[in-house]
Amino acid sequence: MSRADVLAGPVPPAAPAAPAALPGAVARLLRSELRLVFGRRRNVALLSGLAAVPLLLGIVLYVAQGTALSGQGPGFVARVTGNGLFLVVAALFMCLPFLLPLTIGIASGDAIAGEASSGTLRYLLTLPVRRGRLLAVKAVATLVFVTAAVLAIALVALATGAVLFGVSDLTLLSGTTIPAGAGLARVAGVTAYVAASLTGLVAVGLFFSTLTEVPVGAMAATVVVAIVSAVLDTLPQLAVIHPGLLTHHWLDFAEMLRLEVDWGVLGQGLAVQAAWVAVFGALAWGRFATADVTS
Numbered sequence: 476m477s478r479a480d481v482l483a484g485p486v487p488p489a490a491p492a493a494p495a496a497l498p499g500a501v502a503r504l505l506r507s508e509l510r511l512v513f514g515r516r517r518n519v520a521l522l523s524g525l526a527a528v529p530l531l532l533g534i535v536l537y538v539a540q541g542t543a544l545s546g547q548g549p550g551f552v553a554r555v556t557g558n559g560l561f562l563v564v565a566a567l568f569m570c571l572p573f574l575l576p577l578t579i580g581i582a583s584g585d586a587i588a589g590e591a592s593s594g595t596l597r598y599l600l601t602l603p604v605r606r607g608r609l610l611a612v613k614a615v616a617t618l619v620f621v622t623a624a625v626l627a628i629a630l631v632a633l634a635t636g637a638v639l640f641g642v643s644d645l646t647l648l649s650g651t652t653i654p655a656g657a658g659l660a661r662v663a664g665v666t667a668y669v670a671a672s673l674t675g676l677v678a679v680g681l682f683f684s685t686l687t688e689v690p691v692g693a694m695a696a697t698v699v700v701a702i703v704s705a706v707l708d709t710l711p712q713l714a715v716i717h718p719g720l721l722t723h724h725w726l727d728f729a730e731m732l733r734l735e736v737d738w739g740v741l742g743q744g745l746a747v748q749a750a751w752v753a754v755f756g757a758l759a760w761g762r763f764a765t766a767d768v769t770s
Contacts, residue, residue: 525627537640552565552569559636566629576702580701582621583617584690584693586617587684591687626670648733669728672727680693684759708720
């Protein structure tokens with residue numbers, strides 16, 4: 476051994492690599508996150524409020540039967556009294572412009588910013604789960620909650636429509652009548668498309684949630700994005716950007732109520748949502764993976 480080796484002393488062991496996230500740890504974290512999301516009184520109140528919309532709408536339409544107001548309103552609403560299946564479509568149609576974006580804003584805006592605001596985010600990062608996977612868990616939990624919100628509207632609307640107006644063969648927008656079972660499948664397709672159409676806004680909300688420790692700011696910014704997109708979609712001068720707007724394809728669920736479904740239209744709407752998810756999901760990951768967490 477040389478003199479230099481003696482003076483240098485023993486070589487210190489290399490620092491251990493950060494532990495990889497174990498599947499069991501991720502699963503436990505996801506279960507914990509789902510319990511947290513669905514256990515919040517605010518979120519329970521949101522789900523209850525959304526579920527009350529089709530119930531109130533159905534009661535109003537039932538009471539208004541036989542009066543001068545019967546049959547008035549948007550096409551989906553006017554068809555409810557003839558077939559209870561249309562109450563599902565009408566309720567989703569009414570909740571889509573504002574109530575569902577508000578729900579997404581609250582759920583996704585609070586995902587990261589809420590933890591930072593309460594001082595629990597740094598403790599979550601001590602778990603054997605990398606930041607990217609923690610963000611993915613937050614995203615999955617938010618998507619589950621949003622899907623539950625859409626299902627709450629649809630299921631209460633289906634039950635209310637069946638009780639108040641009955642379920643019969645469904646007359647499509649093209650005038651063709653299909654059996655009640657096929658009609659139920661079409662309505663289920665409408666519900667699935669609406670839920671999938673909200674994924675882009677969830678990604679936007681998660682990105683805003685990584686930018687701030689004030690949950691209300693992230694919530695408000697998410698809702699504003701949906702509102703601005705809807706406003707821009709009404710301006711004919713901006714027709715060139717309409718196909719790429721977040722909200723432009725939200726009402727394309729009407730394709731499910733035509734005799735021949737144009738899957739290309741539905742696919743384009745889902746592709747736009749996938750693009751928004753990819754862009755803002757990457758932005759959220761880039762911000763969260765490099766941010767200094769102090770609370």
